[in-house]
Amino acid sequence: MNAVSTPDDRVASPVGLHRVLEPTDDDITLPQTARRLDARPQLWPDEVRIAVDTLNLDAASYRQLAEKHSADGLIDGGAVRAEVLDIIATRGKMQNPVTGSGGMLIGTVEEVGPESPLGLHAGDRVATLVSLSLTPLAVTDRLERWDGLSEQVPARGHAILFGRSIAARLPDDLDPRLALMVMDVCGAPALVERVVGEYAARGVGPTVAVLGGAGKSGSLSLAAARAAGAGRTIGVVPVERERVALEVSGLADAVVLADARSPLGLSAAVETAGGPADVTVVCVDVPGCEQPAILATAQGGTLIFFSMATSFAAAALGAEGLAADVRMLIGNGFVPGHAELALSLLRDVPAVRTLFESRLAHETAGSDA
Structure with missing residues (x-):
């Protein structure tokens, strides 16, 4: 050196x-x-x-x-x-x-x-x-x-x-590009595991709704929620292609189509799938999802924001204006052991790996086109 x-x-x-x-x-x-x-x-x-x-x-x-x-x-x-x-x-x-x-x-x-x-x-x-x-x-x-x-x-x-x-x-056993995709969002499943585990420790199998459930952080969060003791998992996606992919994966007990920016549309979709959710996880990368996510969450529930498009003011003031008694957490990207957990989910849950490898292949094809 x-x-x-x-x-x-x-x-x-x-x-x-x-x-x-x-x-x-x-x-x-x-x-x-x-x-x-x-x-x-x-x-x-x-x-x-x-x-x-x-x-x-x-x-x-x-x-x-x-x-x-x-x-x-x-x-x-x-x-x-x-x-x-x-x-x-x-x-x-x-x-x-x-x-x-x-x-x-x-x-x-x-x-x-x-x-x-x-x-x-x-x-x-x-x-x-x-x-x-x-x-x-x-x-x-x-x-x-x-x-x-x-x-x-x-x-x-x-x-x-x-x-x-x-x-x-x-890790030596993974394509570095695949490992990069996983580690980029590894804070999400780790915090979801912690929060769902808190419910499970009280004897409650919470209903967990993940907005953007077919994406990187969303699919890992669904897998982590199930492993931690979720009673029901709901994946919310914006387009038919993602609905089909997530249904085929089996990562969610129910998959619904909804615009995460639509307050009534999102809450209605989650309710038809077994909601409102005890835990709602926001993994979409567009602004304007704060109040819809609040409405989709049960009173006394927990809302986790993982999107960098989240507005703290919109979330805080929106909850106040809706008289919503929800605990809101901002995922900061770091939970001890987060990388190891996310990589283990990729290795141990075939559906997660399939979604990630499909996304990587799509991005690679786009770059080579």
Whole structure:
């Protein structure tokens, strides 16, 4: 391992304060809320540098970029790529300025600072389990291998992990792209397992409704809910194709078609399938689902938001305005053991793996087209 030379005399912070360039009051601005980060490759003693292989843009961010650069139903992939490049170059990180979200990445550890507590070694293949919205990042290949038509972005460059970051070694038995898709959403099934397990411990097998049940976080959440003791699972999807796929998978006891933005439509659909739900999990990447999800949840129930499109104000004020006695949780992406749980669900539940592999094949075909 090469000797580490500290870039300047700023004192390293385990949460990355020393990497904040704008605003300049870096003693109170964390990297996630900063406008610009220092993405130089030189390390402070507790940092780790990752050689980037693939970026994974979070679903809400990619949707916003794709919709912005679409005309007549066709995405201008070149324009999407150009905007992502501009964001990274301008901000020193990948943080969509509209959604505020980022994603994650996979790569190979290049260098480890002598005081790093992460337990990583040069040559380790890892996935970062912290958001790109707070990760110093630089790309060197202009993203030339990416057509802008998928969330997964082949890339060359480097990223920096702080002392208080999270990374997981990639499993040897899975395609790295498949592992990346799972780890990108691994916080969702872990929190669902915890919440459903709380009900089960009281002798209650809760009814669990997952909005976006055919997606990555949604399918894992359905599997986690069932494993944790859910009495009934309801998958909510927006289109017929997803309804068929989820019904065939068997991950949900009932599958319904509904627009998650429609208050009466969603609550009626969930009710016909056995609701209202004791636990409602929001895994869709469009705004405007807060009040419909509240109406679909039973009084005294729990509502878990996993979408980066969620508005805290709309959720809080909506619950108040509807006189809804619901516990609302914001999934923060981290639960101890979350990566291991999600990967075990992929390995142990064939239906989950089938959905993920189908999605990966579709994205790969789109990129190759």
